[in-house]
Amino acid sequence: MTTAFYVPPASRHGERIVLPDDEARHAVGVLRKRAGDEVIVIDGEGGWHRVRLDQVGDERAAGTVLETRREVGEPAYVMSMGVGLIKSRNRFETFVEKAVELGVREIVPLHTARTEREGVKEERTRNVMVAAMKQCGRSRLPSLTTPRALPEAITHVEAFDAVLVAHEQVDPTQSVRAALADAPDAARVRVLIGPEGGFTDDEVAMITEAGGTAVSLGPRRLRTETAGIAAAVAVQEALTSSRSPHSL
């Protein structure tokens, strides 16, 4: 299976697809694609196309759609993840890359009581997301919102079937799986992960009072990026298995 090319919907005209300059250079200059070759193109909005290239130049590649599918590589649910901003840009980018691989649809950087960074490098982070999307075989580019204060992230709790907050003080039996046991068909889930040092008790109380459920990600103290990754996996395991013939 090959890496897909990212072509936003604006570059598609009916069955004609023109690769953006950088993707064309990569296709032609690096991967040596030629007229007649088939490539996979994703539009970042759930569109997946098998395309035959027919016009290939030094910095140009265009072709015709042979087959279109929708939502390739996408989960059946929407997972929005609010994550406290952390000091290390490397660790934040590790989280972002893995979140894309693990099907997260929206990343909401959070300002919280213990946050020590103001914002994210948007373009740089978006590049990480695009690369991960192309590599892992999904067809949607997750969104990265501007940083929000925690209260903003819990104002519309009713828009989600479940809002989970990871908290170190919670008994390990209060797993994500247990929390989602009553919502096996959840279509929209929001998960909140604290920054280094975690959410304060007041913040956890604010979230649970707004309708969120405190969950444990196990008996160890996880770094922020590890907690975000672990929560994404746990949600995937809980919601995928419960829809499978292998679940109880």
Place this chain on the structure above:
Amino acid sequence: MTTAFYVPPASRHGERIVLPDDEARHAVGVLRKRAGDEVIVIDGEGGWHRVRLDQVGDERAAGTVLETRREVGEPAYVMSMGVGLIKSRNRFETFVEKAVELGVREIVPLHTARTEREGVKEERTRNVMVAAMKQCGRSRLPSLTTPRALPEAITHVEAFDAVLVAHEQVDPTQSVRAALADAPDAARVRVLIGPEGGFTDDEVAMITEAGGTAVSLGPRRLRTETAGIAAAVAVQEALTSSRSPHSL
């Protein structure tokens, strides 16, 4: 909760504990610990001690054990993870750090058909493991074996209650949770993760013929380190939940 100090059992003499030089320097020079202060000491073999320091010098710190517990922060099962060696040292170290945080007990670097690296920097990797152990609140230092050929990793399958191999071609409903549904009390689990490009079909066949179960980590193509992390979380979710009052 503070970071623990790592003091191997050899530095404990009855109720007396002498911190190794580097831990003493950190305790005294960086954290400004003084005689009378309490610290947490772990021995990397499941021992956890609350210690009162009584001898504190420029590069020396020693004290007396006030309380001892066993297996603090450790899972009820032993997870051994065989992981194909990958080119990027950074990505391998990301995996190692997260594996420690997520309770993995043994890391076995694997030589496979698609492996492109010979070995790991042992001391450097061990330092990552020690730091993660201290930070995450567990009391065991996971072992890092020398790299093994894949066949060696499946010669004693009977030593494990379950051997799982992550494979991209497997239906996503064949989750880790489904695979462990028949072994909710598993005490020893081995998980095998391929290198970049994955295991070959022949390798997966070899593993399943030896008694392993092929599992899916979801419908997307995960990088090696992401797959390792995801598998560790999935095993934790499957085995912890099944022992909890919240499980079915």
